[in-house]
Amino acid sequence: MAITVQPVNSEFVAEIGDVDLSRPLAAEDWDAIYQAFARYSVLVFCDQSLDEDQHLAFAKRFGPIETSIAVHHTDTKMRIRPDLVDISNLDADGKIWGKDSRIRMHELGNRLWHTDSSFKRIPARASLLYARSIPPVGGRTEFADARAAYDALSDEMKARIDGLVAEHSIFNSRARIGFTDFLEEERRNLPPVPQTLVRVHPDSGRKSIYVASHAGRILGMPEAEGRALVDELLEHVAKRQFVYSHRWRVGDLVMWDNRCVLHRATEYDDLRYPRDMLRATVSDEINSCERAGVAVPA
16 A cells, blocks of 8 residues: 555645555655655654664665764763664653753753754754653644745845855854853864755755754854844744644654754653653755855855
């Protein structure tokens, strides 16, 4: 039986049915998934049963896998392998983290709108998040269509942001929530990087606003003016007409295109209920500025 593609709306988010991602995909099923990803940018696969190798095997069909930035948290023992990202509230012993945990404070930044790894010179192409256990209430993930948000900009704003480059850093997003407790090794290994403010999707040809809470100053622009523009664009992309809110079920695997989708975690009682989710992150090929042929100002 061929897979089914059920759109949530005409151009953003689709549920994929009649597929078992733990098994090798037929060529026609893989092609249908790839085409759906290029069109809808967020895909929901329900009722999956995946071990870590199967999760990664599917993700690798889309490109090379990133190493988690958790390898830089040298003061904390990792709970999972470094080629997966731990999206949980659990420590290495499987216990719920403490209220004052440094990693907890760091992870609260995921509740801000962002794209994964835009703070790396080569950012993420796709993320594939798999739910192994979820809290009984709260903890949704929201996704924003940065393509539709770009289309809705005025012609004047489109002209204003064309060719601009923003500086992205994990320290920018964490500073927004008041977290600055980074180790020297983390600061040394995660320097700020340039990313173009508008991206053209290589498959669909659609433009999107490439902005995130990781973005700080805009190169070549007074700092206060640049940061105000970043905040204005973040507020625009997060308008309700561009947003889909996913209510998790155990066994859901949700994948999204970081080149044209923003996302954020929503609140749950992380000191009471365990949440165990793993993310495989697929790296893009080159920096967004290099891909667009945009010169980076000094």
